[in-house]
Amino acid sequence: MKTKTERIAAVESALLAAHRPADVSPGESWRRNVMREIRNLPASESPWSTLAVFDLVALRAAPVLAALLLAFGAYLFLAGCGVEQDLAQVVFFDPTQTVHLVGF
Amino acid sequence: MGPGHEEASDAEILEQVRAGNVDAFERIIARHEQRVFAIVCNHVPAADVEAVAHDVFLRAFRSLHTYSARSPFEHWLSRVALRACCDYWRGEKRRREAPATTLAPEAAAWLEQAGQAQSREAFAREGARREAVELLERALARIAPEDRMVLVMTQVEGYSVKEAAQRLGWSVARAKVHAFRSRHALRKIIERMLQESGEREHT
Numbered sequence: 001m002k003t004k005t006e007r008i009a010a011v012e013s014a015l016l017a018a019h020r021p022a023d024v025s026p027g028e029s030w031r032r033n034v035m036r037e038i039r040n041l042p043a044s045e046s047p048w049s050t051l052a053v054f055d056l057v058a059l060r061a062a063p064v065l066a067a068l069l070l071a072f073g074a075y076l077f078l079a080g081c082g083v084e085q086d087l088a089q090v091v092f093f094d095p096t097q098t099v100h101l102v103g104f
Numbered sequence: 105m106g107p108g109h110e111e112a113s114d115a116e117i118l119e120q121v122r123a124g125n126v127d128a129f130e131r132i133i134a135r136h137e138q139r140v141f142a143i144v145c146n147h148v149p150a151a152d153v154e155a156v157a158h159d160v161f162l163r164a165f166r167s168l169h170t171y172s173a174r175s176p177f178e179h180w181l182s183r184v185a186l187r188a189c190c191d192y193w194r195g196e197k198r199r200r201e202a203p204a205t206t207l208a209p210e211a212a213a214w215l216e217q218a219g220q221a222q223s224r225e226a227f228a229r230e231g232a233r234r235e236a237v238e239l240l241e242r243a244l245a246r247i248a249p250e251d252r253m254v255l256v257m258t259q260v261e262g263y264s265v266k267e268a269a270q271r272l273g274w275s276v277a278r279a280k281v282h283a284f285r286s287r288h289a290l291r292k293i294i295e296r297m298l299q300e301s302g303e304r305e306h307t
Contacts, residue, residue, distance in 0.1 A: 004295075007219035010227070011294045014218040017231025018240045019260045022150035026137040030154050034161050035130050041166070 114177040118168065132177075133161055139178060140185045147189035147256060156192050160185045183273040186253065193249035211235045212301035219298060243293045251286035258283050 002010065112120075114135070120128040137157070144156045164184050171180050207215070214235035221230050230236055244252050257268040269279035 002220060004298075007298060008291050008294050010221045011215060011218045011298065012290060013224075013227040014221055014230035014236060015240045015243060015290075015294070016259050017227045018233075018236035019231075019256065020237065021142075022145040022148065022153050024141060024145055024150050024153040026141050026154075026157065030158070031130065031133055031137065034133060034158050035127075037158075037162060038129060038165050039126055041162075 115173050118171070118173075118177070121165075121168065129161075129165055132164075136178060136181055137161075140181065143182060143185040144189060146261060147186075147253060148192055152192065156188055157185075159192075160188045163188060179271075182271055186272050190249050190253050193252055197245075197249060207297065207300050208235075211239055211297075214239065215297055215301045239297065243290060243297075246293055247286055247289050251282050251289060254279060254282040255286035255290065259287075 112131075114132065117128050117131050121132070140157050140160050141153065144153050144160065148156050160181070164181055167184070171177065214230070214233060218227075218230040218236070221227055244255075247255065253272070254265075254268055257263045257271070258265055263271065265279050265283050266276050268274075268283070269276045272279065274282075
């Protein structure tokens with residue numbers, strides 16, 4: 001009497017032996033249909049359409065751009081460049097505004 | 105073909121296609137259709153082979169700009185074909201969930217018999233029966249498309265995991281994970297089937 005694991009292994013082998021590849025061959029009419037569809041593809045789906053080439057360039061450039069952005073972010077973080085702080089200084093410590101207020 | 109007339113290479117034909125001669129792509133199809141059909145026949149039911157092979161060449165044409173001539177064209181095309189097969193099963197899975205029907209008496213009897221098989225000849229004999237084909241389809245329908253592809257490639261077609269990874273354009277680690285998952289899933293499904301056939305016998 002076989003164990004459960006042995007029975008599962010035996011059924012697995014018999015099932016995998018049951019796999020049959022389909023028996024279909026390409027025909028002339030099939031090839032004509034494929035070519036008809038390819039000829040009728042809109043220009044936007046052509047492999048060398050501007051959009052397709054842009055996609056390819058954008059995809060290849062994406063990692064580089066992401067790395068540059070990260071590096072720039074790290075630089076800003078480390079350099080302590082606070083844009084908001086500079087703006088606040090311009091608004092609250094504007095010498096011309098101070099003169100105007102004093103005059104009023 | 106006259107003497108001295110050398111047949112154009114894939115790269116030369118693709119260059120013509122690139123230059124706008126779409127008709128030249130027919131020569132690419134004629135040259136590679138047997139290989140593509142062989143791949144698709146191994147993974148897709150006969151009724152859908154032509155449609156999937158059709159899709160393979162359309163995809164290949166649309167993404168020709170992504171093919172770099174560093175690797176042979178047939179390797180790139182094989183990957184396109186395998187991905188198309190994988191997408192076919194994703195679509196099939198969405199369209200119809202695996203039926204949760206109970207085992208037919210013939211299938212249950214087959215499981216009992218196959219469970220006792222000992223030799224390679226006995227596995228082949230049991231595998232040749234109609235019940236085996238039906239049960240295999242039933243089991244494969246419950247396995248994730250990627251796992252199914254790897255299972256057929258490694259357990260039926262005889263590719264190593266590394267070869268399957270290369271053909272699918274995956275990392276070896278990814279193929280290993282799918283190979284492990286697929287075997288595990290198949291054994292779980294068989295276990296449930298055996299349980300069901302055992303329960304049927306007892307009632």
